[in-house]
Every structure is written in structure tokens, then in C-alpha cells.
Amino acid sequence: MITFWAAALALTLMLYVLLDGFDLGVGMLFGIAPDETARRHMVQAIAPVWDGNETWLVLAATILFGAFPTVYALLLSAFYLPLLLMLAALILRGVAFEFRYKSRRLRRVWDAGFVGGSYCAAFVQGVTVGALVQELPVRDGLYAGGAFTWLTPFSLLCGLGLCLGYALLGAAWLCGKTESDVRDLGFRLLPRLLLGVLVFLGAAFAYALAMNLRVLHRWVERPEMLVLPLVGAAACAGLLYAVRRRNDALPFPLVALIFAAAFATLAASFLPYMVPFSVTVKEAAAPEASLSFMFWGAGVVVLPITLIYTLVVYRVFKGKVDVAEHYD
Amino acid sequence: MDISALMLSRIQFAFTVSFHIIFPAFTVGLAAWLAFLQARAMISREPVYDRLFDFWLKIFAIAFGLGVVSGIVMAFQFGTNWSELARRTGPIQGPLLGYESFTAFALEASFFGVLMFGRARVPRWFYLFACLMVCLGTSLSSFWILVNNSWMQYPTGFALRPDGVFVPTDWWAILFNGVVWVRFPHMVLAAYVTTSFCVAATGAWYMLRGSDRIEARAMIRMGLGLAAILVPLQLFFGHLTGDYVVKHQPSKIAAIEGHWESQAPAGEILFAWPDEAQEKNHFVVALPAPIGSLIDDGTLTGTVIGIKDIPKADRPPVLIPFFAFRIMVGCGLLMLALAWGGMAFYATGRLERARWLQWAIFLSFPLGFVATLTGWFTAEVGRQPWTVYGQLRTADAATPFLTSPQVATSLAVFGAVYALIFAAGTVYIYRMLRAGILPTPAHAGSTANPKRPLAVPGDSPGAPGGTPSGTPAE
Numbered sequence: 149m150i151t152f153w154a155a156a157l158a159l160t161l162m163l164y165v166l167l168d169g170f171d172l173g174v175g176m177l178f179g180i181a182p183d184e185t186a187r188r189h190m191v192q193a194i195a196p197v198w199d200g201n202e203t204w205l206v207l208a209a210t211i212l213f214g215a216f217p218t219v220y221a222l223l224l225s226a227f228y229l230p231l232l233l234m235l236a237a238l239i240l241r242g243v244a245f246e247f248r249y250k251s252r253r254l255r256r257v258w259d260a261g262f263v264g265g266s267y268c269a270a271f272v273q274g275v276t277v278g279a280l281v282q283e284l285p286v287r288d289g290l291y292a293g294g295a296f297t298w299l300t301p302f303s304l305l306c307g308l309g310l311c312l313g314y315a316l317l318g319a320a321w322l323c324g325k326t327e328s329d330v331r332d333l334g335f336r337l338l339p340r341l342l343l344g345v346l347v348f349l350g351a352a353f354a355y356a357l358a359m360n361l362r363v364l365h366r367w368v369e370r371p372e373m374l375v376l377p378l379v380g381a382a383a384c385a386g387l388l389y390a391v392r393r394r395n396d397a398l399p400f401p402l403v404a405l406i407f408a409a410a411f412a413t414l415a416a417s418f419l420p421y422m423v424p425f426s427v428t429v430k431e432a433a434a435p436e437a438s439l440s441f442m443f444w445g446a447g448v449v450v451l452p453i454t455l456i457y458t459l460v461v462y463r464v465f466k467g468k469v470d471v472a473e474h475y476d
Numbered sequence: 477m478d479i480s481a482l483m484l485s486r487i488q489f490a491f492t493v494s495f496h497i498i499f500p501a502f503t504v505g506l507a508a509w510l511a512f513l514q515a516r517a518m519i520s521r522e523p524v525y526d527r528l529f530d531f532w533l534k535i536f537a538i539a540f541g542l543g544v545v546s547g548i549v550m551a552f553q554f555g556t557n558w559s560e561l562a563r564r565t566g567p568i569q570g571p572l573l574g575y576e577s578f579t580a581f582a583l584e585a586s587f588f589g590v591l592m593f594g595r596a597r598v599p600r601w602f603y604l605f606a607c608l609m610v611c612l613g614t615s616l617s618s619f620w621i622l623v624n625n626s627w628m629q630y631p632t633g634f635a636l637r638p639d640g641v642f643v644p645t646d647w648w649a650i651l652f653n654g655v656v657w658v659r660f661p662h663m664v665l666a667a668y669v670t671t672s673f674c675v676a677a678t679g680a681w682y683m684l685r686g687s688d689r690i691e692a693r694a695m696i697r698m699g700l701g702l703a704a705i706l707v708p709l710q711l712f713f714g715h716l717t718g719d720y721v722v723k724h725q726p727s728k729i730a731a732i733e734g735h736w737e738s739q740a741p742a743g744e745i746l747f748a749w750p751d752e753a754q755e756k757n758h759f760v761v762a763l764p765a766p767i768g769s770l771i772d773d774g775t776l777t778g779t780v781i782g783i784k785d786i787p788k789a790d791r792p793p794v795l796i797p798f799f800a801f802r803i804m805v806g807c808g809l810l811m812l813a814l815a816w817g818g819m820a821f822y823a824t825g826r827l828e829r830a831r832w833l834q835w836a837i838f839l840s841f842p843l844g845f846v847a848t849l850t851g852w853f854t855a856e857v858g859r860q861p862w863t864v865y866g867q868l869r870t871a872d873a874a875t876p877f878l879t880s881p882q883v884a885t886s887l888a889v890f891g892a893v894y895a896l897i898f899a900a901g902t903v904y905i906y907r908m909l910r911a912g913i914l915p916t917p918a919h920a921g922s923t924a925n926p927k928r929p930l931a932v933p934g935d936s937p938g939a940p941g942g943t944p945s946g947t948p949a950e
Contacts, residue, residue, distance in 0.1 A: 196589035199544060203585040206577045209551045214574035217566020224555025224562070225875040231556055232886045235549050236893050242545040243897045246538050250904040291559075295882050437644045438567040446571075446578040454582045461586045464594050 149439040152447060153215035154422075154429050160211055162411050164204035166317070166404050171198040173318020175241055175266025176311065177337070178259070186330050187259070192469045193325040195245055200461060202238065207454075214442050216432040218289050219422050226284055226291040227276050227298060234272040241265030270314045271307040275299075277414070278306025281356075281363055286426035302355055309348035313407065316341040320387075320399035326469055331396070338391050338399060342384060345406075362425055366417045373416050380409035482874050484883035485557040488890060490856070492549050494849060495894050499543030501848045504618055504664065505671025506536045507584075507611040510591075514607045518600060524690050531691075531913045532675075535905055537592055542901050544585065546894070551577065557883070561863055561873035565642045568634060568650065569624055576620035584613030615664060622660040623651055629855065630655040630724050631864050642864075655724070658716040665710040666851065670844025672706065673811065675699035676818070677841035678909055680834045683827075688913045696837065697822060703815035711808055714851075721858075722772050725865060727790055728858035730783045731797040733768065741766030742780035747802070750794045755784060792860040800853035807847035814840050 171194040181187045212220040224231060240261035248258040279298035286292060319341055322334035356364055367373060383405040390398035418424045422432045433439065510532060517525035551573070554562045562569075590598060590606040598606070633649035634642045644650065676699025682692035721729045734745045736755050744767045748757035769778035783791060818837055821827040827834070859865055863873040 196593040199541075199588055200582070200586040202544075202548065203577070203582045206548055206551045206581055209555075210570065210574040210577040212570075213551075213554065213562060213566055214570030214572075217570050218563055220555045220566060220570070221559035221563035221875075224552055225557075225559035225878065228556050228875075228878065228882055229885070231552055232889060235552060236889050238548060239545040239893055239897065243541055243901070246541045247897075247900055247904065250538070250907070251900070254900065291877065295879065434567040434570060435641075435643045437647070438571050441644065441647050442571045442574055446575055450575075450578040454578065454586075457583075457586055461589055464590060464597050 149436065149443060150215075150430060150433045152443060153211065153433070153439055156447060156451060157208060157211045157215065158411075158415055160204055160208040162408065164201070164208055165411060166407055167197070167201035167204060169270075169314045169407065170194070170317040170321040170400070171201055172241075172266045172270050173314040173316065174321060175262055175318070176270070176315050177318050177322065177333070178266070179263035181333075182329065186333070189326055189330045189469060190322065191245065191248075193322060193330075196465045197462065198245065199242075200458060202242070211442075215434050215439055216422060216429075217434055219427060219432040222284075222286065222289065222291050222423060222427065223276075226293060227279070229295060230272045230275055230298060234269050237265040237268035237272070239265075241269065266314075267311060270311045274307035274310025274313075275303045277310065278303030280424060281306070281414075282359075282361060283424055283426070286423060289427060289431070302352070302359070305348070305352060305355065309345065309352060312341055312344040312348055313410075316345055317400070317403050317407065320403040323399045324396050334399075335391055335394060339388065342387060346384070363417050370416070373413065376409045376413040376416065380406050380413075383409065478880060481878050481880040481883050482871060484880060484887055485874050485878065486870065488883060488887045489553060489557065491887070492546065492553065492890055492894075494852070495898070496543065496546040496550055497848065497852060498845055499539050499546065500614065500618065501667050501670045501845060502539050502674065503536060503543050504614040504667035505669075506532060506539065506674075507607070507614045508668065509671055509675065510536060511604070511607040511611045514604050518604060524694055527913050528691055528694065531908075533591070534908055538901050538905055540584075540588060542897060545897070547581070549890070556886075557875055557878065558863075558873050559875040561868065564640050564868065564873075565864060568627060568642050568644050571644075572620055572624040572627070572650075576617055576624070580613045580615075580617035580620065584610050584617065587613065618663050618667070619660055622663055623656050625855075626653070626656045626659050628864050629659075629859060630720065631867050636867075642867075655720045658713060658720055662710070662713040662717050662851075665706055665713060666844065666848045669703055669706050669710055669811065670848060672699045672703040673814075673844045674841050676703065677838050680837035681909070682912060684831065684834050684838060691913045696818070696827070700815050700818040700822065700837070703811060704819045707808065707812045707815050711812065714805075714808065718772075725859070726781050727786045727792055728797065728855075729772070730781050730786055731792045731794045731858055732801045732854065733772070733780055734794065734798045735768075735780055735782045736784050738779055738782040738785050739765070740769065740779035741777050742768035742772070744768040744771055748798075750798055752794050790861065792858050797854045797858035800850040800857070804847045804850040804854060807843045807850070811840065811843050811847070814843075 174190050174194050178187060178190050181190055244258040244262035248255050251258060275298060279300065282300060282302050284291065284293055285297065319334040319337040322330055383402045387399060387402040390402060420428045422429045510529060513525050513529040517529055587606040587609040591610055595603055627650055632653055633644060633646035635645050637643055675695045679692045679695030679699060682688045683696065734748055734750050734757060735742060743765045744763040745760060746763060747761040749759050750757050766776045768780045769775055772778055772780050783794060814837060818827065818833060821830055821833055861869055863870045
């Protein structure tokens with residue numbers, strides 16, 4: 149039961165990162181779109197699905213609440229200010245989808261909120277991952293740090309890194325979803341963003357070595373984990389090939405693979421800890437009665453159905469955005 | 477946590493949840509209304525239903541968007557500001573809210589995309605299916621929220637572990653108790669009534685200014701007609717809701733009734749100014765005994781508990797539940813009069829000449845929102861000083877290490893962001909309502925289908941001259 153919910157949480161978070169990752173990425177790239185046509189094109193590429201994508205964040209939060217309440221209480225309160233920033237950013241970015249077409253004078257404001265909100269949400273998510281890797285002070289399962297404990301050079305670096313990563317996802321999505329100038333923009337950006345991500349990973353690794361972070365010891369203990377970065381490296385090579393061949397369909401799955409490899413690497417380095425390295429998955433789990441109540445309904449029935457209709461909705465909107473149909 | 481951080485956290489929760497509830501109160505009903513219009517349009521093929529559907533879909537889009545973004549905040553606040561509550565009641569509240577996001581949030585969010593952008597891409601039956609799924613999603617969402625909140629009002633089916641954690645022992649009791657199944661219909665009816673009055677008020681507005689005549693009549697007929705049936709039903713469920721408070725929450729009913737001394741038989745206080753310092757009421761207007769006893773427990777001699785019989789440490793603030801309850805009931809009675817009166821005038825063909833009544837219906841649009849909000853104020857403030865009634869005090873539920881500057885910052889940020897998006901959302905909805913229905917182009921089946929809520933002519937900077945919507949604006 150505990151394993152099921154830990155896996156469900158990992159799957160949900162992973163889907164969130166991949167799905168909202170690309171629409172946050174498109175939101176960032178929206179800032180450098182050359183003209184209004186390109187901007188509409190970009191919004192059109194994500195408008196039908198962004199809401200569903202963001203839902204995976206809520207699903208992850210509630211799985212955490214239901215299955216691992218101590219961790220939910222610990223992490224959310226420890227990251228009070230960054231989460232506030234992220235929520236405000238997600239709000240401003242979410243309303244922009246509707247509001248930018250309704251406004252007379254404020255379109256620039258909503259567009260700025262859209263771009264800024266996308267950057268900010270991505271950055272904060274990266275910062276929290278960075279702070280987790282660096283370890284939070286925890287005593288008796290309760291957070292023992294201050295309001296700004298999460299704020300370190302390493303966490304800021306991770307924030308930057310995730311922005312680059314989401315932008316990479318976004319660019320790959322645009323290659324597959326759009327035509328003409330926006331697609332070209334995507335292809336131009338992909339190699340540069342990939343380079344940025346690799347530089348970030350190198351810097352983060354060097355920093356971790358210098359600080360002698362405990363995460364590194366896990367890698368020495370578990371050399372089989374090195375398969376995962378190798379998968380990521382292979383996906384990078386594949387991506388460069390796809391860009392050279394101007395293949396529309398390949399970039400997104402390949403970038404998704406890079407993300408999956410990175411995500412799995414992190415998860416494997418943390419296990420069996422949920423909050424590294426203080427609370428294990430087992431310690432965090434809710435009582436059996438809670439886990440099985442969720443399992444027999446939400447777990448076996450609703451989660452698969454949710455996955456199915458997410459696929460259905462993506463199928464409905466498959467293919468390129470039609471340039472002619474995106475005007476209001 | 478220091479006292480001011482606790483108070484600020486309470487204000488923040490009250491503010492964000494009040495802001496949030498406005499939109500579900502509207503969209504739960506609106507989703508059902510849209511599904512109904514879509515079904516009617518498919519069956520009758522009368523264009524008026526299609527036109528109404530297109531029109532209300534645009535408004536739904538904005539309200540739904542605001543509901544979603546303000547709802548995401550709620551999913552986090554239990555952990556950020558109320559971490560002790562989350563830690564201790566997580567095994568119960570977590571799965572309930574988990575079910576909400578699994579069964580409702582994901583469903584409505586995904587099919588909302590189809591509703592807004594998929595009309596030309598899916599067959600008509602699937603489009604109706606998407607409408608129904610959004611409607612189902614919004615209703616399921618209310619269900620789980622009400623199960624969760626009802627457990628906080630009437631905790632049941634749990635055992636308390638030595639470390640203070642609430643462990644569920646009987647989910648059946650948590651899901652299927654009399655409190656849930658009275659409060660859930662009460663909330664859904666509130667949403668439907670709120671939407672009915674918004675629809676009817678829009679119809680009355682157009683009737684007053686003489687535009688969109690067919691749609692105006694249809695909206696008044698459907699809005700008021702539904703309200704004429706639902707408002708009495710709502711008053712009945714409201715009474716049942718009161719019954720559970722009488723049975724399970726003595727401190728709340730004492731604050732609502734506003735008697736300081738226990739009485740048997742008791743009168744019913746219609747109006748007063750309760751004075752908590754002196755423990756007495758000023759300016760009392762009351763109905764004589766035994767009306768209070770009759771209302772509370774249906775007998776001529778029943779005891780109505782007084783506030784003084786509740787230990788001081790366990791008393792809720794009196795003023796807010798006392799007045800919020802009376803405002804809610806007042807709105808309910810006013811809506812009943814309007815719905816029945818309006819329908820009587822409509823049925824006898826006198827409504828079109830009775831401009832005063834059209835004005836009254838037009839101005840009635842906030843009544844449902846006010847009643848919903850004040851109803852929640854009564855329920856939530858009346859539950860104080862408890863977060864989980866009788867089990868966990870609000871002061872013990874908050875995040876222990878949170879400081880006032882942190883909460884003040886978050887409250888200020890939420891205040892500013894919500895003010896901005898609320899103001900903009902209201903203006904955009906107002907503009908669409910003011911623009912009226914007629915400019916909407918042909919739809920359904922035609923290739924000129926709107927893929928997103930249409931920009932109202934002249935609204936888009938790209939279309940300064942007011943291009944008919946649905947055609948390229950640039």
C-alpha cells in the first residue's frame with residue numbers, strides 16, 4: 149500500500165513536471181515571440197490543456213496530504229514564502245489565458261503576468277528541489293529551520309536550471325505543435341537551451357562535490373544508478389540529431405526522456421527517504437485505514453480513468469495548431 | 477505561533493476561501509445550466525438555446541478560470557498555514573481532499589478544455605458528454621468539500637492516537653452521516669439558486685433596455701421558474717441544516733439564536749445587538765415563546781441553550797454568526813418572494829409591463845452570492861474556537877513556527893493579486909453581459925465555430941472597428 153502511493157506520487161509529480169513543464173516553458177518563450185501572430189500561436193498550442201496539466205500539481209499535493217500527511221505538513225510549511233510566490237505566479241499566469249483576449253488596455257499587463265508567472269513558478273519549483281537536495285533541518289519529523297532556510301546559492305542555481313529545463317520542454321512542444329516561424333524559433337532555441345541545461349547540470353554537480361552533499365554518497369553506494377544519466381545523455385544526442393533533421397515529432401519525447409532520467413535519478417538518490425535525509429517514506433505514511441480507503445477508489449479506479457481521459461483529451465487536440473482557426 | 481500570526485492566518489484563510497467560494501457558487505450551477513441548454517439545443521433545434529449556450533459559455537470560462545486558480549491556493553493552505561491540522565487530521569482530511577482532486581478537479585479541468593476549444597473537433601454527442609462531465613465534476617467537487625467540512629463540524633468515525641493524530645476507523649460513518657447529506661444538498665441548491673438568479677437578472681436587464689427580447693424572456697422564465705421550485709426546497713434543507721447544529725453544536729446554535737440565558741420554552745430573536753462584554757442584547761425584537769423552541773426542536777417546551785451556559789473558552793464570536801445567519805435567511809426569503817411573485821406576473825403576462833418588478837429581479841443578482849457567503853460565515857465562525865469541533869482548537873491547528881511578518885506578506889500578496897484578478901474578471905463579465913447576445917454568429921456544425929470564448933466586437937485591440945466575432949480579427 150505504501151509502495152503503491154509512493155509510486156503514484158512519483159508518477160503524478162513526474163506527469164506534472166512533463167506536462168505543466170512544457171506549458172510553463174511555452175509561457176517563458178512567449179516573452180521572446182516576435183509578433184502578435186506568434187504569441188497567439190503559442191497560446192493556442194497550450195490553451196486547451198494547460199488547466200488539465202496544472203491539475204497534476206493539485207493531485208500530487210493531495211496525494212501527499214492523504215498518503216503522507218507528515219511530509220505534506222512539513223514541506224508546505226517549510227517552503228511558506230516560495231510556495232506563496234509560486235501560487236501567485238500560477239494565478240497570474242492562469243488568468244492571462246482568458247484575460248488577454250478580453251482586455252482593452254491591459255493586454256500588456258496580462259502578457260507580462262503570463263511570462264513572469266511562468267518564469268517565477270518554474271524558478272520556485274527548482275529552488276525547492278535544490279533546497280531538498282541540500283537537506284532541510286528537521287527535528288522529530290517537524291521543520292526546524294527559519295523562513296529563509298531554503299534560500300542558498302545552490303537552490304537558486306537549481307531554480308535557474310529548472311527554468312532552462314522547462315524552456316527546453318516548451319521549445320520541443322512548439323516544434324511539434326506549430327508551423328512556420330514559431331516552429332523555426334523552437335528549432336533555433338533547442339540546441340542553445342540544451343547547452344544551457346548541460347552547463348547547469350555540470351555546475352550543480354561541481355557544487356555538490358565541493359559542498360560534499362550527502363546525495364553524492366548515494367551514487368557511490370549505488371553505482372547501478374549510473375544507467376539513468378546515461379539514458380539522459382543518449383536522449384541529448386538523439387535530440388541534436390532530431391534538430392539537425394528538423395524532425396517535428398521527436399524533440400518532445402526526447403526532452404521528456406531527459407526529464408524522466410533526471411527525475412528518476414533524483415528519486416533513486418533519495419529513496420528510501422521522502423524528505424532527504426530525515427523522513428523515510430515509511431515514517432511519513434498515513435495509517436493503513438487511510439491508504440486503503442484511497443487505494444480502492446482513487447488508486448485502482450479513478451487514477452487509471454484520469455490517465456485515460458487525459459490521453460483522450462490530448463488525442464482530441466492532437467496535431468498542429470491550425471493557424472487559420474486560432475483567431476478570435 | 478504568536479497570536480497575531482494566528483489571527484492573520486485565520487484572516488487569510490477566510491479571505492482566500494471566501495474569494496474562492498464565489499466562483500464555485502456560480503459555476504456549479506452554470507455548468508448544469510450549460511449542460512441543460514446543450515441538451516435542449518440538441519433536442520429542440522431551436523436557435524435560442526444555442527445562442528444562450530454560446531453566451532453563457534463565455535461567462536462560464538472566466539468564472540471557471542478564477543475558480544480554478546483560487547482553488548489551487550486552497551490545496552496548499554492546509555499545509556502552509558495549518559500544518560498541525562494537516563499533520564494530525566491528514567489521515568482523514570487528506571484522503572477526502574484527495575478524492576476531490578481525483579474525481580472532480582481533474583475531470584472538470586480536462587473536459588473544460590473540450591468545452592472551450594473542442595466544439596469543431598468532436599461530434600456533438602461527445603460535446604454534450606463533455607458538458608455533462610464538467611457538470612458532474614463541479615458537483616463532485618462540492619460533495620467532497622462538504623464531506624470534509626462536515627467532518628470538521630461533526631467529527632466521527634475516528635480514533636485519537638497518543639501523538640494527537642486522528643486515525644480513521646469508520647469511513648462509512650464519515651461519508652454517510654446525516655450531517656453530510658443535509659449540508660451537501662444545501663450547498664448544491666445554493667449554487668443552483670445563485671445561478672438561477674444571475675440568469676433571471678440578466679434577462680430582466682435586457683428586458684429593461686429592450687434588447688434580446690426572445691432570450692430575455694427565456695432567461696427570466698427558466699431562471700425564475702427554477703428558483704421558484706428550488707428556493708422553497710433550499711429553505712427546507714436550510715432548516716434541516718439548522719437541526720444538525722441544534723443537535724451537535726450547542727455553542728454555535730447559542731450564538732446564532734443569540735439568547736444569553738438558556739430558556740424553556742424560548743422565544744425567537746429576530747433582531748438584536750448582542751453585547752459580548754456585558755453578556756446581554758440591546759434593541760431586541762423577538763417573537764414570543766414557544767416559537768424559538770418550535771423552530772429549534774419542534775416542541776412547545778424545548779430548551780434553547782443560552783450563550784452563558786457555554787464555558788467562556790469554548791464560545792465562538794457571537795456577532796458574526798448572529799448577523800450572518802439573519803442576512804442569509806433574509807436573502808432566502810427575499811428570493812422566495814421574487815421567484816414566486818415574478819413567476820406569477822410572468823404566467824399572467826404582466827411582467828413585461830411591470831418595470832418595477834424587472835428592476836427588482838435585475839437587482840437581485842447578488843442575493844445568492846450574499847446568502848452563500850453569509851451561510852458559510854455562520855457555519856465556520858460559529859464553529860470557533862474549534863477547527864475540528866470539540867476536538868482540535870484553531871490555536872493548536874496552526875503552523876507553530878510561522879511568524880507575523882511571513883503571514884502579513886502572504887496576506888498582502890493574496891490581497892493584491894485577488895483584487896487585481898477579481899476587478900478585471902468582474903469588468904470582463906460585465907462587458908460581455910452588457911454587450912448582449914445577438915452579435916453571436918452562427919454556430920454548431922458550422923466551421924466558423926468559436927474555439928474559445930469570443931472576443932466581444934470591439935473588445936479586442938486587434939479589432940477596433942468591431943469585427944463580427946468568429947471571423948479573423950486581424
